[in-house]
Amino acid sequence: MKTNLIDWPTFIGALLLLLLVTIPLMIFPEEGAAVVNMANDFMTGNFGVLYLIMGLVVFAFLLFVAFSKNGHVKLGEENEDREFGTFSWAAMLFAAGIGSSILYWGMIEWAYYYQGPPFGLQAESQAALEWAPTYGIFHWGPIAWAIYTLPALPIAYFYYVRKKPVLKVSEAVRPVLGRLVDGPLGNIIDVLFMFGLMGGAGTTLALGTPMISEGINEITGIPATIGLNTAVMLICTGIFAFSAYSGLKKGIKFLSDINLWLTLFILGFVFFVGPTLFISETTFTSIGLILDNFFQMATWLEPLGTIGAYQETGFPEAWTVFYWAWWLVYAPFVGLFVARISRGRTIREMILGTMIYGTIGCILFFGILGNFGLYLQLTGSFDVIGFMGENGAPAAIIAILTQLPFANVIVALFTILAIIFLATTFDSSSYILAAVVQKEVQSEPLRWNRLFWAFTLSFLPLVLMYIGDLETLQTASIVAGFPVIFIMLLLAWSFMRASNEDIRASKNYEPPTIFIDRKENMEHLKRKRRRTAMEALQDKNIDG
Numbered sequence: 040m041k042t043n044l045i046d047w048p049t050f051i052g053a054l055l056l057l058l059l060v061t062i063p064l065m066i067f068p069e070e071g072a073a074v075v076n077m078a079n080d081f082m083t084g085n086f087g088v089l090y091l092i093m094g095l096v097v098f099a100f101l102l103f104v105a106f107s108k109n110g111h112v113k114l115g116e117e118n119e120d121r122e123f124g125t126f127s128w129a130a131m132l133f134a135a136g137i138g139s140s141i142l143y144w145g146m147i148e149w150a151y152y153y154q155g156p157p158f159g160l161q162a163e164s165q166a167a168l169e170w171a172p173t174y175g176i177f178h179w180g181p182i183a184w185a186i187y188t189l190p191a192l193p194i195a196y197f198y199y200v201r202k203k204p205v206l207k208v209s210e211a212v213r214p215v216l217g218r219l220v221d222g223p224l225g226n227i228i229d230v231l232f233m234f235g236l237m238g239g240a241g242t243t244l245a246l247g248t249p250m251i252s253e254g255i256n257e258i259t260g261i262p263a264t265i266g267l268n269t270a271v272m273l274i275c276t277g278i279f280a281f282s283a284y285s286g287l288k289k290g291i292k293f294l295s296d297i298n299l300w301l302t303l304f305i306l307g308f309v310f311f312v313g314p315t316l317f318i319s320e321t322t323f324t325s326i327g328l329i330l331d332n333f334f335q336m337a338t339w340l341e342p343l344g345t346i347g348a349y350q351e352t353g354f355p356e357a358w359t360v361f362y363w364a365w366w367l368v369y370a371p372f373v374g375l376f377v378a379r380i381s382r383g384r385t386i387r388e389m390i391l392g393t394m395i396y397g398t399i400g401c402i403l404f405f406g407i408l409g410n411f412g413l414y415l416q417l418t419g420s421f422d423v424i425g426f427m428g429e430n431g432a433p434a435a436i437i438a439i440l441t442q443l444p445f446a447n448v449i450v451a452l453f454t455i456l457a458i459i460f461l462a463t464t465f466d467s468s469s470y471i472l473a474a475v476v477q478k479e480v481q482s483e484p485l486r487w488n489r490l491f492w493a494f495t496l497s498f499l500p501l502v503l504m505y506i507g508d509l510e511t512l513q514t515a516s517i518v519a520g521f522p523v524i525f526i527m528l529l530l531a532w533s534f535m536r537a538s539n540e541d542i543r544a545s546k547n548y549e550p551p552t553i554f555i556d557r558k559e560n561m562e563h564l565k566r567k568r569r570r571t572a573m574e575a576l577q578d579k580n581i582d583g
């Protein structure tokens with residue numbers, strides 16, 4: 040077992056932080072739950088506005104970069120082709136950034152909004168009905184994907200333009216912090232990022248597991264207890280651990296491929312066998328509603344709720360703030376993957392691609408799965424809300440699926456899909472956690488190190504599942520996400536600083552002043568920008 044490759048301060052720091060949070064929760068579950076919920080209220084009540092500002096600023100920033108001179112920079116050599124075609128690029132992007140949670144929330148988020156609508160609307164009213172299938176799409180829409188994309192900018196830039204492989208967040212902020220990242224500050228940044236990711240993955244695993252258990256229960260009759268949950272989680276870790284350990288890289292690739300086809304099959308099946316027209320019309324209407332109310336949704340914080348007679352609903356904190364935090368904790372990690380697959384694209388293509396394709400993918404899940412459930416509810420053929428009130432959301436999700444023809448097959452496929460989603464989340468998160476605690480990564484992080492983090496990852500969600508309701512699970516992301524807001528700022532700043540420096544340093548960059556043919560001129564400009572940024576780097580000999 041090689042241990043001299045390990046960056047021990049970061050390794051131990053992250054582990055300690057995790058234990059510090061989970062052990063007291065294990066020993067005092069009740070008091071623990073109370074403290075966690077207090078922390079949640081404190082964070083979202085006082086800092087909710089910061090999360091929402093972060094969301095909008097990141098969104099605006101990325102659009103700005105996409106259309107600025109920095110957006111023209113190509114990730115790779117000037118004449119290099121894209122490494123992956125757009126379809127597989129988008130599929131991989133989705134596989135990296137999205138896990139089993141989309142099956143969960145895609146199916147059932149509308150039911151929460153129908154019962155507890157935004158903007159102080161009456162529960163289960165006509166107006167609530169319009170927002171119910173809409174808000175989920177917003178929470179998985181362009182702002183969310185912008186949050187995901189931001190860390191990919193500096194990372195991809197260092198990877199392909201400065202040719203410095205970056206597997207650590209601390210490395211990606213070097214242009215701003217300089218040598219400081221070699222000291223404790225660098226360790227702190229990495230530990231906070233790891234803690235964030237463990238919180239985010241904790242929310243994912245703790246949500247996904249009971250849903251899988253319910254699926255297993257439906258097929259086999261084994262009761263969906265906490266014991267089954269534990270077994271499911273260990274099996275998912277085990278599947279992944281086995282493939283990681285035996286070096287079965289093909290295994291994971293194989294799983295991801297099955298994932299894609301299963302997803303397409305299930306979505307297609309529900310769409311065509313279910314109420315096709317209702318699904319299409321409701322989804323389309325939701326898109327219009329979002330476009331019309333985009334800024335209102337992105338900024339609504341219910342300030343009147345804290346004073347006066349307005350009845351506070353807690354909607355923004357429970358949902359929008361929670362979601363931005365959840366996307367945030369995954370963002371640096373997804374950024375690493377997005378960067379990896381984007382060779383040969385320009386920064387602009389990478390930004391617009393993630394925001395557009397990511398959003399479209401989520402619309403498909405929410406539009407199809409969610410509106411199928413909504414249809415059952417409205418037509419009275421199955422009372423989803425009543426069932427959920429009695430049996431909980433995971434059981435309701437599976438029960439919705441049983442309303443389809445060939446119910447057993449569909450539930451089985453859905454459950455398998457969720458298991459694969461969960462196993463691939465384990466796979467990629469533990470890869471990154473292991474990479475961050477190594478001083479250098481040759482082709483892969485050390486095996487024992489990966490396994491260690493895979494099992495460590497299941498620790499927090501196990502505890503959370505044991506003590507918690509939904510609010511507790513959401514808190515993991517919100518609390519762990521807070522420091523990541525500042526890391527995001529550093530990442531954006533780093534990218535701008537590095538790429539502006541490079542562009543400025545390119546001596547022979549002179550935009551032509553005579554406009555002969557606009558199109559030709561633009562092409563010429565583009566070529567020059569790309570080339571000169573590259574040359575500048577060669578001149579500077581990539582000092583990092």
Ligand code: NM2
Pocket residue numbers: 136137138139140141243365366367369
């Ligand atoms: N996000 C996309 O569980 C998952 O699907 C992983 C969750 C951040 C809401 C990501």
